Amino acid sequence: MEHHIIAEMTEPGGSTLKEWHMVRGEQPESMCGRELDLSAQKLSSDAWGTDQARPFCHTCGALFLREVP
Template identity: 40%
Template sequence: MTHELRAEYGPQGRSGGVRTWHIMRTAGATEAMCGRTIDPDAETRPEDDWGRTERPACQQCGSLYLHEVPHGSGDPHR
């Protein structure tokens, strides 16, 4: 399964910076794991960046992600 991080921006849009990172179940998706619809033009990052972004990830997305991704997938920091 290939997940993808997608940025949610605040009221100022992209110019105001990322408010929260959400996790998509598949690359290119616009519905986050938490059910929120995210702008299809929002910045994306690979799933390996989860937990390593300057802004936090959505807690609900993160919790669901941890249940879907096998522990010990080769990354000692997960």
């Protein structure tokens, strides 16, 4: 399954990043269950663990680690 990373901003439509979340496929919510603005900035799942994807949601990170071989 394709994963991608999506930004959660401190306020809807805002410009300040709160943290990054992992999303499965085209689901409308993150793996930690947060509803996200799908028009927000996205990254490839390859960016997980890099400086580009920090700060990263701890819950999403833990769940992603369990799913990825």
